[in-house]
Amino acid sequence: MNRIENIFLKRTTKAGQWEKCLGWAFRLTTYLIILFAVLIFGEIFIKGGKQVFKTTPPFVEVDFLIEAPETLHVFEHEGEEHRLGNSEYQVFIQSDKSNPISNHSTYVYSAGGIFPCIVGTILLVVGAIVIALFLGIMSAIYLSEYSKQGAFIDSIRLGIVNLSGVPSIVFGLFGYALFVQFFGWNVSLMAGWFTLAFMVLPIVITASEESLRAVPMGFREASLALGATKWQSIRSVVLPYATPGILTSSILGITRIAGETAPIMFTAAYVVRDELPWQVERLSDFFFQGVMALPYHIYVLAAKIPQSEYTSGTQYGTCFVFLVVVLTISLASILLRAHIRKNLKW
Amino acid sequence: MGAHTIEKKKEPMSFGQALSSKSRRKFLGFTLDGYIEKFFMIAASIAIVILLLIITFLFREGAGFVPDYRSHIALYRKAGLEYVDLIRQVEDEHKAVTRALNQVRLQEFKYLTSEKGLSISQANEELIAFDEFLKKYDGSRIKLSGLVSSLSARVTDVKDRAIVARDTAVAKKRFLQSSDPEGRAFGESLEVEIIDFDEETEALRSQESDILECNSALEYDLRNLSAGLPRVQSPVGRKKVKAIASGIGEIKENIIETNKKIENYNFGEPVTLISSILGFVFGSSWVTQSFWQDWFGVIPLFTGSMMISSLALIVAVPFSVAAAIYVNQLASQSELNFIKPFIEFIGAIPSVVLGFFGVVVLGEALRSVSQIELLSWVPGFPMSERLTILTAGLLLAFMAIPTIFTLVEDAINNVPNQFVEASYALGANKIQTVFKILIPSALSGIIAAILLGLGRVIGETMVVLLCAGNRIQIPEFSLGLGAYLQPVHTMTGIIAQEMGEVANGSLHYRALFMVGLVLFFISLMLNIAAQQIVRRFRVRI
Numbered sequence: 001m002n003r004i005e006n007i008f009l010k011r012t013t014k015a016g017q018w019e020k021c022l023g024w025a026f027r028l029t030t031y032l033i034i035l036f037a038v039l040i041f042g043e044i045f046i047k048g049g050k051q052v053f054k055t056t057p058p059f060v061e062v063d064f065l066i067e068a069p070e071t072l073h074v075f076e077h078e079g080e081e082h083r084l085g086n087s088e089y090q091v092f093i094q095s096d097k098s099n100p101i102s103n104h105s106t107y108v109y110s111a112g113g114i115f116p117c118i119v120g121t122i123l124l125v126v127g128a129i130v131i132a133l134f135l136g137i138m139s140a141i142y143l144s145e146y147s148k149q150g151a152f153i154d155s156i157r158l159g160i161v162n163l164s165g166v167p168s169i170v171f172g173l174f175g176y177a178l179f180v181q182f183f184g185w186n187v188s189l190m191a192g193w194f195t196l197a198f199m200v201l202p203i204v205i206t207a208s209e210e211s212l213r214a215v216p217m218g219f220r221e222a223s224l225a226l227g228a229t230k231w232q233s234i235r236s237v238v239l240p241y242a243t244p245g246i247l248t249s250s251i252l253g254i255t256r257i258a259g260e261t262a263p264i265m266f267t268a269a270y271v272v273r274d275e276l277p278w279q280v281e282r283l284s285d286f287f288f289q290g291v292m293a294l295p296y297h298i299y300v301l302a303a304k305i306p307q308s309e310y311t312s313g314t315q316y317g318t319c320f321v322f323l324v325v326v327l328t329i330s331l332a333s334i335l336l337r338a339h340i341r342k343n344l345k346w
Numbered sequence: 347m348g349a350h351t352i353e354k355k356k357e358p359m360s361f362g363q364a365l366s367s368k369s370r371r372k373f374l375g376f377t378l379d380g381y382i383e384k385f386f387m388i389a390a391s392i393a394i395v396i397l398l399l400i401i402t403f404l405f406r407e408g409a410g411f412v413p414d415y416r417s418h419i420a421l422y423r424k425a426g427l428e429y430v431d432l433i434r435q436v437e438d439e440h441k442a443v444t445r446a447l448n449q450v451r452l453q454e455f456k457y458l459t460s461e462k463g464l465s466i467s468q469a470n471e472e473l474i475a476f477d478e479f480l481k482k483y484d485g486s487r488i489k490l491s492g493l494v495s496s497l498s499a500r501v502t503d504v505k506d507r508a509i510v511a512r513d514t515a516v517a518k519k520r521f522l523q524s525s526d527p528e529g530r531a532f533g534e535s536l537e538v539e540i541i542d543f544d545e546e547t548e549a550l551r552s553q554e555s556d557i558l559e560c561n562s563a564l565e566y567d568l569r570n571l572s573a574g575l576p577r578v579q580s581p582v583g584r585k586k587v588k589a590i591a592s593g594i595g596e597i598k599e600n601i602i603e604t605n606k607k608i609e610n611y612n613f614g615e616p617v618t619l620i621s622s623i624l625g626f627v628f629g630s631s632w633v634t635q636s637f638w639q640d641w642f643g644v645i646p647l648f649t650g651s652m653m654i655s656s657l658a659l660i661v662a663v664p665f666s667v668a669a670a671i672y673v674n675q676l677a678s679q680s681e682l683n684f685i686k687p688f689i690e691f692i693g694a695i696p697s698v699v700l701g702f703f704g705v706v707v708l709g710e711a712l713r714s715v716s717q718i719e720l721l722s723w724v725p726g727f728p729m730s731e732r733l734t735i736l737t738a739g740l741l742l743a744f745m746a747i748p749t750i751f752t753l754v755e756d757a758i759n760n761v762p763n764q765f766v767e768a769s770y771a772l773g774a775n776k777i778q779t780v781f782k783i784l785i786p787s788a789l790s791g792i793i794a795a796i797l798l799g800l801g802r803v804i805g806e807t808m809v810v811l812l813c814a815g816n817r818i819q820i821p822e823f824s825l826g827l828g829a830y831l832q833p834v835h836t837m838t839g840i841i842a843q844e845m846g847e848v849a850n851g852s853l854h855y856r857a858l859f860m861v862g863l864v865l866f867f868i869s870l871m872l873n874i875a876a877q878q879i880v881r882r883f884r885v886r887i
Contacts, residue, residue: 015775015777016775018777019775019776019777022776022777022780023672023676023776025668026668026669026671026672026676027672027676027677029664029665029668029669029672030668030669030672030673030677030685032665033665033669033689033692033744033747034685034688034689036744037688037689037691037692037695037744040695040700040703040744043703043707044699044703134389135389135392135393135396136393138385138386138389138390138393139386139389139390139392139393139394141386142383142386142387142389142390143390145386146383146386146387147387147390156394159397160393160397161873161877162870162873162874163397163400165798165801165802165805165869165870165872165873166400166805166865166866166869166870167804167805167806167807167838167865167866167869168805168807169805169807169838169841169842169862169865170404170805170862170865170866170869171400172841172842172845173404173407173841173845173858173859173862174399174400174403174404176845177403177404177406177407177859178399178403181850182403198396198397198400201393201396201397202397205393229378229379230379230382230383231378231379231382231383255694258696259694259695259696259697259698260696261696261697261698261807261808262807262808262838262842265842265845265846266845266846295696295698295808298698298699298702299698299701299808299811299812301702302698302701302702302705302706302812303705303811303812307705307706312706315702315706319699319702322696322698322699323695323696323699326694326695326696327691327694330691330694
């Protein structure tokens, strides 16, 4: 009468149950993190997407991307609610004065677009990364290939590693004291470039040096044994194999530079600037002008402007664009790294 | 791949051969290779000089703070503001009791009308005795208040004149040194008022007997008043009246102490350098642009930073450790390929975007959750503020998770595989292996990860600036865990907020650099500690 037990079935023991529970607990925590991230992305992508995309061709709110920020005027005229940017509002006021407007309220930066901010961010990132990569890679090559290894170099290395943990706002303070005040560059593109570049310099140096050291010593020795000079062996043997690692470091640097707000708050960013960066009289003015930047714009929008249905479009839209810019940069560099790495194996 | 690389390498080789034949030749004492080496050396030295400059400039700008703050406090003392603050303290305590009494009156009135069912006029009649007491109590302060305000006016006048005199002296010196004759003439014409602080303090001293007398009179009044505290009917009110009675007792004691302090007060007591440093490090108030006296004490900002970071770590550490263990030990390959990059992707979200999310969504969401009746047992619920330590801490936890996750995952990866295999071979199950083998062996790495995460969280600026509420005050710790639902300000936040508005070189400007130095050293210490821990407790096979 007894049922024949299937001996191949897994037996459930208490320990086994516990194990399962714990496994699920770990899985749940992990997916909770992902869920929260998805919530944040979703909130910003959906609401920001509404601001940036539209259902009629060309499907993108071109005005939002190519215009400068404007003050939004919300008012009623002949029983109709109007939402107009400042320039349109001026035209409206000039043309039609038959009926008075009522319930007039204004919201700064909530109309128009964010073009100057996008341009400013790109300028800041490109300039800073050029400086940081140039200085960082050169120093890494010197530290790992040329310098005599010893206590002195080790202490410098340690100092560099430790500086990479220093808060970005402290680099902002430094940039303000040195570039803005001491050198007298004022709030300018140059000051921002150097502040941001120096902020990521420790990261770039450390990571580049690590990838240079990962190239096997035998490669260098073989190259030198064939009669190549030191520079030849570095250029044609070490550097090609170290490039993916160096690119990894630049990825770290670029995403940090693009996302940082604190260091540029008082070194490079203006809340509002009427002219675009290239509208300057002399070439030198280009470098010594403050720019608008996406992260600082978001800060201003979030901190100084009340939340309302009139302002949320611009707020979410700017966040969306900023997030897309930052994620695109990091994605592009990840892909680039993968592409280069594919061809290198030893 | 082969053909591709050969083609690539050929070109530089031919160019390189040409180079190498020339490169042995010396030009101005160096070969070409020598020049290349020099070039890299210069680049490296520039980088090192820059990194040294960072430290130098932080110190250079912050250094002036200590002597400046010292003279700032010395002026506070010399001009007599500290002296007046002694008396003002009594007045403030007295006022606080008045406020408490008014609250009791309001409560009692509510109690009488709603619970006892009395009409408004009847309730007012019941409270006549209370009102009389309140009037008498409030009246007992009049003389003291008058004294404080007249003394305040006098000392602030002295202080303002002293500051003007100091600034004029600086300006005069600068004008006299200028090469422009007109400027020098203008410098000559500037007159610097010489302030005789002794004379001013004498004037204050002459009023000392008045002050003492006034204080003693107040004490006498209070003794009489505390005997005749009015009765109230509500139980809560009774408790409060008891607290008020003890408050009045404290004022009386304070008056006696103040009188002693006033008698022994020394205007000329020097402010030492150390006390001005301690005033910054342990100072419990950060007051700027006050008409009376500015204080630069870092403690409120430091506690704010610490509370937010501790909350962030408490939330982030279990999440990131669990996720790291899951990814490393339990996840299937397809999950692994998705989870790891995704969590690292989170690290790329700019902090200002998270801050914006906190302002717009999370703060409001937390407040509405806290207003649910079922949750009213949670300390501090319902929340009165939208932007608090909690809001900022949760977002920072989210920011710290990718950092800690990556480092912990590395640490677990570094545990030799034999350990885990040996554990399984001995018949241990997964839980036992994780908790008895994996976590203990990776512990040094995990602790280092937590320290680095802490460094990241303390140094974060935009989230705390947007979401922490920006109230410069030490939170009320008497609320227990409810303290985490208060707004605070942080060290990074204050720099970001006030740096743009301060005058270059002013005391306030230097104070911000001092805060920057504190941050710099905290992050340095955390980094060094993390390295030491990893080095010392590394698992060796």
